[in-house]
Amino acid sequence: MQVFYTGAEWTSIRLQFQSNNSTIGLVPTMGALHEGHLDLVAQCIQQADISVVSIFVNPTQFNNPEDFEKYPSSLQEDLELLEKAGVDYVFVPEVKTMYPQETNLKFDFGPLERVLEGAFRPGHFNGVGIIVSKLFNMIQPNLAFFGQKDLQQVAIIKRLVNDLSFPIQLEIVPTRREEDGLALSSRNRRLNKSDREKALILYRSMVLAKKELLEGKSWLEVQKKIHQEFKKTEGVDLEYFELVEPDRFELSTEFSTLKKASLCVAAYVGEVRLIDNLPVIS
Numbered sequence: 105m106q107v108f109y110t111g112a113e114w115t116s117i118r119l120q121f122q123s124n125n126s127t128i129g130l131v132p133t134m135g136a137l138h139e140g141h142l143d144l145v146a147q148c149i150q151q152a153d154i155s156v157v158s159i160f161v162n163p164t165q166f167n168n169p170e171d172f173e174k175y176p177s178s179l180q181e182d183l184e185l186l187e188k189a190g191v192d193y194v195f196v197p198e199v200k201t202m203y204p205q206e207t208n209l210k211f212d213f214g215p216l217e218r219v220l221e222g223a224f225r226p227g228h229f230n231g232v233g234i235i236v237s238k239l240f241n242m243i244q245p246n247l248a249f250f251g252q253k254d255l256q257q258v259a260i261i262k263r264l265v266n267d268l269s270f271p272i273q274l275e276i277v278p279t280r281r282e283e284d285g286l287a288l289s290s291r292n293r294r295l296n297k298s299d300r301e302k303a304l305i306l307y308r309s310m311v312l313a314k315k316e317l318l319e320g321k322s323w324l325e326v327q328k329k330i331h332q333e334f335k336k337t338e339g340v341d342l343e344y345f346e347l348v349e350p351d352r353f354e355l356s357t358e359f360s361t362l363k364k365a366s367l368c369v370a371a372y373v374g375e376v377r378l379i380d381n382l383p384v385i386s
């Protein structure tokens with residue numbers, strides 16, 4: 105495994121295998137790696153000839169400075185995990201490499217970004233759009249791997265690839281969960297023992313809501329019940345619990361009209377903001 109730090113280094117590395125039509129797979133991450141990331145990595149190694157993982161905590165996608173400062177980091181362990189997994193290359197750029205000067209670039213993803221993460225984290229998807237475009241331009245992968253855990257991000261990146269005609273095939277990998285259902289997330293490392301227990305409410309509330317929707321209860325009734333459950337849980341603050349059509353990301357008020365539907369949730373558990381989603385009909 106080779107670690108590289110700049111686009112220029114990658115350009116010269118690529119020359120070695122450019123002539124034999126090898127396919128390049130990219131897994132963009134922000135580090136503090138867990139088994140969920142490793143699922144993306146395993147799929148990348150399986151599907152592409154050359155695997156590249158990027159580790160970069162992208163400042164432009166953080167709307168909350170404290171969230172950025174406290175974002176977990178474990179580069180040495182990450183590199184050991186990636187080496188063991190059989191990754192070929194790891195890109196670990198510095199901020200000045202990705203942003204040699206401050207950017208004023210603005211993406212507008214329209215209705216896709218007006219709700220949920222886009223509404224609660226203003227500027228977040230602009231930052232994601234910028235960094236993912238930069239990574240795509242620098243690495244020029246044939247395939248790129250993203251997790252379903254960030255469902256709205258998946259819709260945004262599909263749109264980005266279409267709008268900018270990136271010649272890249274996107275592969276979406278299902279969410280890896282702990283045995284009790286909690287979605288793996290780098291931010292889980294910031295949970296203390298009691299908050300780790302409380303965090304289960306995200307998954308459990310989606311499982312309950314899915315069951316009730318499939319039994320024929322109305323969405324508004326189900327949503328109200330879940331809001332009440334969250335209110336009863338001290339130390340957990342619900343930001344949203346919504347039903348969406350996962351391609352268009354419009355909030356739904358009526359379950360029975362949907363052909364595809366997912367539940368999406370975001371909540372603060374103590375100081376840590378977590379998100380999750382669950383397909384109801386896929």
Ligand SMILES: Nc1ncnc2c1ncn2[C@@H]1O[C@H](COP(=O)(O)OP(=O)(O)OP(=O)(O)O)[C@@H](O)[C@H]1O
Nearest residue numbers: 133134135140250251253254279280288289290291
């Ligand atoms: N539990 C998971 N299962 C599958 N993929 C995941 C999981 N968690 C994250 N990913 C995916 O890994 C990629 C990198 O995500 P990122 O580095 O932000 O990790 P993260 O665990 O989502 O961190 P956080 O939730 O704290 O933002 C993204 O495409 C993300 O969707």
Ligand SMILES: CC(C)(CO)[C@@H](O)C(=O)[O-]
Nearest residue numbers: 132133134162232235254
């Ligand atoms: C895609 C990504 C690596 C861009 O910084 C990030 O949003 C993430 O980890 O999901």
Ligand code: BAL
Nearest residue numbers: 134165166228254257
């Ligand atoms: N996985 C999403 C990246 C973020 O929370 O900024």
